Amino acid sequence: MSKFGVMVMGPAGAGKTTFCTAMMQHLSNTRRSFIYVNLDPAAEQFGFEPDVDIKDLVSLEDVMEEMDLGPNGGLIFCFEYLLENLDFLTNKLETVGEDYLIVFDMPGQIELYTHVPILPVLTRHLREGSLNISLCAAYLLEATFIADRAKFFAGTLSAMSAMLMLGIPHVNILSKMDLVKGTVARRELRRFIQVDTELLDDDPTMHTAGGFTFADNDEKEDPAGAESILAGASFAKLNHAVGRLIDDFSLVSFLQLDAQDEDSIGGIVSYIDDAIQFHEAQEPREPKELEPEFEE
Known part of the structure; x- marks a missing residue:
């Protein structure tokens, strides 16, 4: 029997826990069952009380104090400890039915999602064996990043x-859309949603006091040279290289999230359901038999 889950991830401050709370409130309003799993060993405040909490196994505060580690090192230690004790998750999730959505609230340290091979081991364990969870990732990026195009492309x-790295279906989300509502034209916003790399060519911040633009720059110039660095050429070349890489793969597009808007939440939940094929696995329900009319 398959189970179904979504891992809510993204950089610190992207609004992951807020999104988890809004999504679970939506599920509750639509009478859908869910399990809330907190995998952030530093989290303290929740909109819903976690059904499974990593802090019952290991706490970042305790690790930092006992191991004399900083926040990032302590977090990686917590996840390495979790990988050594995966029965903690297995025992609590093994009996979850297929009509539940398991919501995993992940921490915000970006290292976990980029170059530390910890989460691939975790996702493999969740998807295989007795758990057999059909899993997708919801990756949040803060909508205010669009104010700085270089920052947006880095995100x-x-x-x-x-x-x-994770190799599972992804739903990419621009969160906190309420903060940029009315500040960006709809046509311009569409270019961020579909990730138009030509945004870098139109970026007014790329025009420095020295009059530099990427098109004006001599391609043979040494990007490590002092003149290139001072003129902004090195930074522009790096951004365009990142843009070309994103454009070559054409993998990333974004959904818009306003956590205060029920329709916005519902739309994203529908995309998550499609990614994990939730509805395809549900048993068809027989229509209720018509009750005989009341006879006087």
């Missing part, structure tokens, strides 16, 4: 890196 690259 998009991190989303693509997570997709390639």
Whole structure:
């Protein structure tokens, strides 16, 4: 029997726990069952009380104090400890039925999603064996990144890196859309949603006081040279290289999230259901038999 789950991930401050809360509230309103799994060993405040909490196994605060580690090192230690004790998750999730959506609330340290091979081991364990969870990732990127196009493309690259590392279906989301509503034209916003790399060519911040643009730059110039660095040529070349990489793969597009908008939440839940094929696995329900009319 398959189970179904979504891993909510993304950089710190992207609004992962807020999204988890809004999504579970939506599931509750639509009378769908869910299990909330907190996998952030530093989290303290929740909109819904976790059904499974990694802090019952290991706490970041305790690790930092006992092991004399910083936040990032302590977090990696916590996940390495979790991988050594995966029965903690197996025992609690093994009996979950196929009509439940398991919501995994992940931490915000970007290293876990880019170059530390911890989460692939975790996702493999969740998808295989007795758990057999049909799993997808919901990767959140803060919508305010669109104010700085270089920052937006760096965030998009991190989303693509997570997709390639984890190897599971991804739903990429621009969160906190309420913060940019009315500040970006709809046509311009569409170019961010579909990740148009030509945005870098149109970026007014790339025009420095020295009058530099990428098109004006001599391709033979040494990007490590002092003149290139001071003029901004090295930074522009790096951004265009990132843009070309994203464009070559054409893997990343975004959904818009306003956590205060029920329709926005419902739309994203529908995409998640499609990614994990939730509805295809549900047993068809027989229509209720018509009750005989009341006779006086």
